[in-house]
Amino acid sequence: PPPSPNPPPQSSGGLFSTFSRPPPVADRAQALDRWLRKLARLVYASALHEKSREVLLLLIIFLKPLESRVEFPPIDPGCLPAALETYACRVLVLPVLDLLISQFVAALAASLPNNPQLVDYVKRQERGALKEIADEHMGKLAGFADQLSAMVVEGCKADMEALAGRAEFEGRGWNGEEEVQRAVQRVVEMEVYVPLRSLLSRVIVNAYRRDDALVHDRMARLLPRDQAWFNIPEGFRSPSGWSAAAGILKAGIGASTLPSDKLRAIVACAREIMRTYKEEHEGEEGDTIPLGADDFLPVFIYAVLRSDLGRAASLLALLSGFCSGNRRIGETGYYLATFEAAVEHIKMMGETDEEREVREAAEAKEDEEAEQARRADRDGQQEQQQDGDPGKQLEALLAGSGFLS
């Protein structure tokens, strides 16, 4: 807009400046998150009050729009998963577990680099060190979440099975331990991952910024290519261009917050490829050729490419950290590995050998320069150059870093 003929007077502080510079969005989001958690605990853990129902309804209404954005198939059309999650949630708000979780979250948050430290890492091009920090914290977080989940499953499995056996869930089918684990895992992630999400995402996104840019560039180059170019055999090509599978990946990963849900979207994408393939290729007797890895991988690569994922490398780092234990060996682990293979292949496909050499040389030069600067900094031979206002640099960094959706 054009400048106002009567600009407001510049304030030298006091109340006006408080209103003109509200707390950063991330801080406000965390405060809201904490407040909502307290409210949820009041509803779930305190004695019933005449207003409890009203508060719960308001909470559900407030949270509903986020849930409804998820377009990929829901966990289950029935409400048993929700009942199991509610039960797990009530277990986790027990004082001893609540204290354990809050202490862990506070300790991990304190050990992550703060914003000025992050600016410093980025300025000094220490992406390798940032990756190590991200991996280390992801490992701690996933390890804690796994152990906590195992403990809750071990302690509450019988109660949850009894819950599943109630008349209202009769005839619905019951996958036993798998369903209990999934419900507990989700709730544990809500309690442990969500409060740390913004801090952790900032570190991961800055650590993998170069990889994300590379994958994004390759995806843009490869997008116009057709299925034949990707060596998808003629008998396996999809007239619909695997658009449903790509849509599930985009919606499922983009619209969900929890790592478990993102992993579930990857598995759902793989299943959609198989469903589409059967629908489009079945013979007169309803038979099709089984889709083995030789044929499946090129199709999956094509679907990943068309899913238009932002920050694929960062996403991969996050999900690899959370896919541990038996999940890493099982079906989820297999499709996550296939997703990783797709991202790696896209990186390699989009450039010629010559281009790769030029890129690697430029990266090596950049790393070498960063190393020299670090060495000089350490030896005290070079004054640290302050170009521009550090406050503005920080703002620019944070504005550009974004979060993993």
Next chain:
Amino acid sequence: MRLKVVLLGEGRVGKTSILLRYVRDEFAEKQQSTLQASYLDKRISVGATNAQLSVWDTAGQERFHALGPIYYRDADGALLVYDITDAESFSKVQKWIKELRKIVGTEITIVIAGNKVDLERNRQVDEAQVFEYCKSVGAKHFYTSAKQNVGLSECFNDLAKNMVEKKKAKFGDGVAGLGGKGGKKQKLVVLDDVEPTAKKGGCC
């Protein structure tokens, strides 16, 4: 105990057919039901141990060769498949083994399968050369035919037996089969608050 097995081998040697025949006992070029044929689970008993095999099929085309480590890291065993009617496919097996030993080391159990023995009359791979090679790398060899369901149970049972033994030797008999990163985690223990002990005696 959960065990991860990767199927490696050149494209079209019959990896997917082996997987489907072993896990589902199905073999046909076209099938009514099974579409998911790149990852399958099977529960088996190895002596007194109940094991769940998670079998990962891999793409064998040359252009995907560099992606191999993504699939075989953390694997307890690898079944390397070649087609006895295709000499090139056996050369590829030798390449895979070299790579596996270099990246995963000797902890991984390796079994080699010469598939399509129902096409013995078209054999292109010299048997003596195969046996000599397997001996040199310490891998067991089995002849298989997914089409005629020959040798598959023996092949997977031997693989499973060796994987279980190695895992027990590494983690002890009580191993619950934590895979990948899970095996190294410390156990989380929540202690109840300790009741303050009543002071005994004392003058005040």
